[in-house]
Structure formats: C-alpha cells, structure tokens
Amino acid sequence: MNSFASLVQQFETYFLSQKTFPQQPETLYDPCNYLLKLGGKRVRPVLCLMGNELFGDIIEDAWHAASGIELFHNFTLIHDDIMDKAPLRRGHTTVHEKYGLTAGILCGDVMAIYAYRQMSHVKNALEDVLEIFNKTAIEVCEGQQWDMDFETRADVSIDEYIHMITLKTSVLLAAALKIGAVLGGATDGNTEKIYEFGKNLGIAFQLQDDYLDSFGTDKTGKQNGGDIKSNKKTYLLLKALENATNEQRNAINTLLETDSENKVTEMLELFKTTGADAACRELVNLYSNRAFDCLDQIAVLSKRKQPLHDLASYLLQRDK
The missing domain is CATH 1.10.600.10 (Farnesyl Diphosphate Synthase)
Incomplete structure (x- = not known):
C-alpha cells in the first residue's frame, strides 16, 4: 500500500x-x-488513486x-x-x-x-464513472451559486450553510474516492461507505478551513481574514449571530457594513465572546468522527485502510 x-x-x-x-x-x-x-496538496486526485488501491492494485x-x-x-x-x-x-x-x-x-x-x-x-466502468463525475460537477456549481447567493441574504441558516459546503467542497472529495473504488471493483456497499467517508471528511475540512481563514496564519497561503473582509457567510459568522446578545449582534452587523482597519480584529473577538470559535472546533470533531466511523465500516482489511486513515488525520490535524 x-x-x-x-x-x-x-x-x-x-x-x-x-x-x-x-x-x-x-x-x-x-x-x-x-x-x-x-x-497544491493534490488531495482530490490522490484520493481517487487511494480509493482504487483500497480494493486492489492501481489501474x-x-x-x-x-x-x-x-x-x-x-x-x-x-x-x-x-x-x-x-x-x-x-x-x-x-x-x-x-x-x-x-x-x-x-x-x-x-x-x-x-x-x-x-x-x-x-x-472500465466508464458509464458509472461519468455518472458520478457529472452529478458531482453539477453539485459543485450549485454549491458555488448558493455561496454567492448567501452574500446578499441576511437570513442564511447554519443548515443551509452545511448543505452549501457539502456541495461546493466535500462532494468532490467523496466522488474522487468513489470513482477510485468503482474502478477497483468495490461492492455497492463499500462504494457508498467510502463516499460517506469522503463527504464527512470534506465537511470537516471546510469547517476547519473557515476556522483557519480567521484564526490561522499566512502559512495557509491565503489572505488572512479574507472571509471576514468579504463578509462571507461562514459557520463562524452564522454561529456568532445565532449566539449573540442584542448588543453583540448590533456590533457584528455594524462591522459587516464597514471596511475599517480594525474589522478583522474586532470580528475575531466577537467570534470568541459568542463562543462561535469553540462551536466551530466542536463541529469539526463531529464530522471528523463520522468520517472515521464510515472508514471503519468499509469491509476490507484494516491495514489497507491505514493510508486513508493517516491522510484524514493529517488533513484534520488530528493525533490519531
């Protein structure tokens, strides 16, 4: 392996x-x-190869x-x-x-x-592969449109946000694994489990990425605080609004309407005082655990699953 x-x-x-x-x-x-x-990390194409190798030699x-x-x-x-x-x-x-x-x-x-x-x-299995790929490509575009739509909406729910990141980010990870598994001759049950593993991994990864955009460093290669500056409806913002007192909500809404130099610093403080930062970390753990549970249920030898387990741990910055 x-x-x-x-x-x-x-x-x-x-x-x-x-x-x-x-x-x-x-x-x-x-x-x-x-x-x-x-x-780049080349995560998605390599997941396809790993999904294939989980069930046999890479073809x-x-x-x-x-x-x-x-x-x-x-x-x-x-x-x-x-x-x-x-x-x-x-x-x-x-x-x-x-x-x-x-x-x-x-x-x-x-x-x-x-x-x-x-x-x-x-x-091999071209019809099945294209069906997965086409469905995923459509979903990714839908997810991006939801993301853009959210910019002009003030009533975005957390459930809607999770649905959006599922489409925009996680389904491509899941599809990469599933396509690899299909090419490896996996059973329907195993292909669905590996898809669910990838989907939950992707949701956890995106939530973590949102967190790092606000609380990470420039080592991520992205503009620090870019989501805050562009008023993106991330989980952190939605959870902060949900948990906020009237005074905190007014402060958040005021910041959303400004481009002040202190915007990022002040919004980060509100994310902390409303508990949105801790809630985001907890949700990352929830979806991470779901992903690992799905991986455990795939009916192949544990040693064959170890590379995927190691990768998921690495992506989610887990110790195990």
Whole structure:
C-alpha cells in the first residue's frame, strides 16, 4: 500500500509529464500551466488513486480519472477566485489578477473541457464513472451559486450553510474516492461507505478551513481574514449571530457594513465572546468522527485502510 506522500509524488510526476495543454495560443494555455505548476496538496486526485488501491492494485484508468478530477478542481479554483475577487491562491497571484479577467474565464472553461477529455480515456466502468463525475460537477456549481447567493441574504441558516459546503467542497472529495473504488471493483456497499467517508471528511475540512481563514496564519497561503473582509457567510459568522446578545449582534452587523482597519480584529473577538470559535472546533470533531466511523465500516482489511486513515488525520490535524 502506498502512503499519501508517495502517491502525491507519483501523481505529480505523471500529471506534469502529460503536457495536457498545447503550446498555442499561449494567451490561453500559459495561465492554465501557471496554475497547475503552483502545485497544491493534490488531495482530490490522490484520493481517487487511494480509493482504487483500497480494493486492489492501481489501474491505468485511475490515473486518467485522477487527472480529470485535478483539472476539474483547478477549473473551479480559477472561476471561484474570479467570483471572490481573491488576490492570492496557494500563496501566489491568482490567474485573473496575473493574466486578466478574460484570460481567467477562458482558461477555466478550457480546463473543464480537458477534464472531461481525461475522463473519456477511462476504459472500465466508464458509464458509472461519468455518472458520478457529472452529478458531482453539477453539485459543485450549485454549491458555488448558493455561496454567492448567501452574500446578499441576511437570513442564511447554519443548515443551509452545511448543505452549501457539502456541495461546493466535500462532494468532490467523496466522488474522487468513489470513482477510485468503482474502478477497483468495490461492492455497492463499500462504494457508498467510502463516499460517506469522503463527504464527512470534506465537511470537516471546510469547517476547519473557515476556522483557519480567521484564526490561522499566512502559512495557509491565503489572505488572512479574507472571509471576514468579504463578509462571507461562514459557520463562524452564522454561529456568532445565532449566539449573540442584542448588543453583540448590533456590533457584528455594524462591522459587516464597514471596511475599517480594525474589522478583522474586532470580528475575531466577537467570534470568541459568542463562543462561535469553540462551536466551530466542536463541529469539526463531529464530522471528523463520522468520517472515521464510515472508514471503519468499509469491509476490507484494516491495514489497507491505514493510508486513508493517516491522510484524514493529517488533513484534520488530528493525533490519531
């Protein structure tokens, strides 16, 4: 069984050696190559490989599917950054900031098409793989739209927020694992368990990411406090509003209407005094435990599940 780190190296070598894009026109493909060469954790494609290896040796189809998943993920990043007006991605200038808005839009478009080209190279269970991939691609777009809609709504519930991050973030992790498992010949029961493992892992990961955006450091490669500055309806904000006294709620709403230099600092203090920060950490643990329970229920030898267990622990910064 390969470790996550080993598979990342193998995937990186395979993926970058593919020379996915032609050289011309440079104005279209240079931005694509720029983003892909920035790297990233490669979590989603490697989850596909790990889902495959959980049930047998990794087959060629899994490499094509993993590449398609990585291209699709990067397409969403390009367009998400445009919609969020984000200046940084992975600690570097975002595609639209570096190459312009038009280049960012078209670069994302073509990357999505190349993702489907990679998927079309799968020879086994192609119909099942495409069904999972298509359903997931639609859900990711729906999740992004919900996220954008929430920016203009003052009545977003925590349940709606969890539904949004499930679609926007976690279903792609879950689908990557499920596609790998399907290609590995897993039973329906096992494919559903590995999907639920990935879905709960993704929710926990996104909640943790929201937390780190506010309480982390610039080591994350993201703009510190970016969610607060852009008034994003994160779990922290929604929970703070839910728990707040009238005075605290007024303070939060006042901050949402300003761009003051102290906005981030003051909002962080309100997250703490309302208990939203502690509640977020508790919810991360809840979904983490659900994920590990699903992994435990997959009917394969425990030693085959160890790499996935280790990866989940790493992503969620758990000791076990």
